[in-house]
Amino acid sequence: MKTKCPKCKGIGSVVVDHKECDACGGTGYEDDLFDVGSHFKGVNSKARDKFDLGGDEDIPCEVCNGKGQVEVFEDCPYCNGTGQINVCRDCGALIGEEEDVCSDCMEKRKVEKMKHDEYVARQNQVRDVYVLDAMCNMRDMDKDKLYKGKITRVERYGAFVTLNNNVWGLMRGDVSDYKVGDDVIVFITAIKSRENKIDLAPAYVDKYRLIRLTKSIPRTLINQLDEKKGKIVRIDGEVQQIQQTSGPTIFIISDESGTTEIAAFDKAGERSYPEIELGDAVQVVGEVNEHSGKTQIESSSMAKLSEENTKKLHALIDKALNKRAEPADVDFLVKSDVLNRLKPKMREAARRIRRAILDGRTILLRHHNDADGICAGVAMEKALVPLIEEINPSNDAQYYYFKRSPSKAPFYELEDVVKDLSFALEDQERHGQKLPLIVLLDNGSTEEDIVALMQAKIYDIEVVVIDHHSPGELLSKDVEDGEIYGATVAVDEYVDCHVNPYLVGGDSQLTAGALATEVAHIINPSVKDLIKHLPAVAALGDRAECGEVYQYLQLASEKGFTKEHLAKIAECVDFEAYFLRFMNGRGIMDTILAVDNIDKHQKMIDALYKEYQKRIDTQLKAALPNIKRTQLENGIYFNLIDVEKYAHKFTFPAPGKTCGFVHDHVIKELGEDKPIVTLGHGPDFGVFRATDAVNEEFGFNVNDIVATMIERVPSAGIDGGGHECAGSIKYIEGLGEEVLYKVVEEIQSLSKK
Structure with missing residues (x-):
């Protein structure tokens, strides 16, 4: 900062000596005459006026003011003749030209700034304030921490502050502003362990977060x-x-x-x-x-x-649960190349289901409401419920964490997913449950499932599918030595794990009941003997024939079940399922399938099978005389029955089953080796049944026919599908005749391979 030089008072020069005044010769006075040119004149009148002198008084010298001497000046050495110096803004000390404050003041400024910054930071800092839980005592206290307490008593010398039922202390000082019941934040000034007392002082903090301080004890698993x-x-x-x-x-x-x-x-x-x-x-x-x-x-x-x-x-937790979720390495119940190729997917499905149980998620099991689907569901139920009860402490854990529901259609319908999502979200809201893992058995593989699966995925719900329906065109496949070891299909975009024999070169003859039983065995090997006969029941219920089926029949015979008795079980399951409709019938189905209430099993089968046969006979008496039979030009035996007009309504068997029984009757007459197709139809639906010979000789496939009809009659709103030789088609009632006509045309156009 620039200021006047204190030495020269801003003049820039200082007196260093005195010398005789040249003007007066050291006398201090002027002469009466002064020189003008080379002539002397009279007395300087101006000088007299200036000094106010009389005519006879001496006149002082104007140069030295009568002193006879004058001062000798030099540039001020302090300011170098400038008249200004640079001083510290804070203390005024002389500093260099380029500086503003001196080094001492600079240090002081730094200290002050640090103090200011610290103060500001302290004001803006969010402090941790601890709340003692009920278990804490004085040994859990720390002098470096802030605590929240409550004023419980006020005295003239201080206020008593309670931090919990075990810890309290005296806050000394002026407490006139406090009253009993006030919350206060304090810090510890002294801990007097011997006296079991704590001295406190108020802590003034603007911003803080409360942290519960729990008892300092070691963790227990x-x-x-x-x-x-x-x-x-x-x-x-x-x-x-x-x-x-x-x-x-x-x-x-x-x-x-x-x-x-x-x-x-x-x-x-x-x-x-x-x-x-x-x-x-x-x-x-x-x-x-x-x-x-x-x-x-x-x-x-x-x-x-x-x-x-x-x-x-x-x-x-994640590491430990992943390890616990890893299923046991067990052998399949039967020998099968298809199962061996499916093993990685089956183990993945087992791991995902086990992990969901360990995570406390509900297992929501959906299966087709026929013998195959029900066998799949019951096998899985018997494997999962013991694990759920073992993992979860509540006595009703299986009702909280496991739900099994049948589906009328052989695919995951919108009606099903709406119910499942509604209940899942309600359970989350009311009971605090996590969203479930959905496991689809004997459905979930086809394009008809995609719309429902998309809704489930909106809520990020994990989905596992175990099915044997044709999933349609393979989008990609991995082939090794001529065998498919992995493939993807359209539905894979919406499911997390997909187990289906078609993905490894198999077909629908390996039923969902067999696949689910094998996965259930991987999940919980201890249930092997209880459920090992269920694949045989599922295979007979679905009319499946393959090498694995014969092995499953042999496995069931080890438990004393003949093929005839297993077939009766499958038929009784279908019969009872018709009346249970959307109920899972847990106790009844357990008895029919001989997985529980074994002493009542035979009586139940005898009672149900007798009524089953009676109702089938009644239905066939109405239907058989009204079959329209013809042998098409390509050699296919085609049978048409209007199940709406020529079958009993709203009773067992349903239209699909009725068509199946009619088809079986025709086969008995003509022989299994004949190419036979039976179509049972109503106002807005059709049900197909065909022999393997039609598929092998002519390439008959229900899914192909449905796809062709969608193209040929686009206004009929057609959908449907199923297995190659068994499935259904839906359409608008007003275009029913046109659809049926074109279906017959399509079958007639098939030629031998």
Whole structure:
């Protein structure tokens, strides 16, 4: 900063000496005469006027003002003759020309700035303030932390602050602004362990976050809780489910070793720890006890883990659950090249299902409502329910975590997915359950399934399909030594795991019941003897014939089941399924399939089969006389029956079954080796049945016929499909005759290979 030089007062020069005045010769006065040119004149009148002198007084010298001497000047050495100097803005000390403040003041400025920045940072800093849980005591306190407490008493010398039921202290100083019941943030000034006292002081913080401080005790794994009954433990885990009862709130918590219940109670019917949500990683401290025969923890505290600890816990749990979810390496029930090629997919399906159980997700099982689909569903149910009950602590775990529902159509209909999504979202809202894993058995592979599967995928629901229906055109395939070892189809975009023999070069003769039973055996090998006869029942119910079927029949015979008895079981399953409709009939189907209530099995089969035969006979008496038979020009025996007009309505057998029985009757007359096609139709639907000979000799395929009809009669709104030799077609009633006419044309146009 520039300022006047203090030495020269801003003049730029200073007096260094004195010398005799040249003007007056050192006398200090002027002469009376002054020189003008070379002449002397009279007295200088101006000088007299200036000094106000009389005529006879001496006149002082104007140069030296009568002193006789004058000052000698030199440039001021302090400012170098400039008259200005550069000084520190803060202290005024002389500094260099290029500087603004001196080094000392610069250091002071830095210190002051640091103090200011620290103050600002402290004001803007979000401080951690700890709330003690009920288990903490003085040994869990730290002088470097802030705590939240409540004023419980105010005295003239200070206020008593309670941090929890075990810890309290005196906040000294002026407490006139506080009253009982006020929340206050404090820090510790002294911990007097011997006296069991703490001295506190108020902490003035603008921004802070509350952190629950739990009892500092070592972590216990859930599978060790049985050894800790009556003791205080700490577990770290993930919230799988939250159930609000009329009393406590029940949290289902899992870690890498297992799952347990946490009971938390504030008020009857009131949600405890409302900040805790489904999927949160939490730390729980409480006492281990027993409730209804199950180990349970009565919570003293529950708090979310920090972000870092959450990541560590999730990684630990994920690794452990993946290891536990890995299925056992077991052999198939029969020898099969197709099964061997499908093994990686089947093991993947088993792993996904086991992992869903360990994750606490509901297994939502959907299967076709016929003998094949029901055998698949029951086999899977018998494998999964014991695992679900083993993993989950509640007595009704199987009802929370497992649902089996039949589907009328051989594909996943919109009606089905709407129900499934509605119940899943409602269970998530009401009972705090995770979204389910959907397992589709004997459906899920065809293009008809895609619309429903797309809806499930909107909610990121995992889907596993185990099916034997033709999935249509292969989009890609991996071939090795002439065998397909992997392929993708249209539906694969919407499912997470797809098990289907067509994807490895097989066909529909290896039924869904067989595939699901094999996967169930991989998931839970202990159920092998209970379910190993079910593939034979499924095969007979679906009229399947292949090498694997004969092996499954042999396997069933080891349990004492003859082929005739197995066929009766399959027919009774179909019969009972008609009346159960959308119910799974768990107890009844278990008895019919001889997987439970074995003592009642034979009586049930005898009663149902007798009524089954009676109703079939009644239906055939009405239908057989009204079959329109013809042998087409290409040699195919074609049979047409109007099941709407010539069959009993709203009773067993349904139109599809009626068509099947009519077809079987024609086969008995003509022989199985003949190319026979039977079409049962109604106002807006048709049902196909055909012998293998038609498929082998003429390439007959229901799915191809449906696809052709969609192109030929686009206005009829056609859809449908199924197996090569058994399936259905739907259309608009008003165009029914045209569709049927073109179907017959298409069959007639088939030629031998």
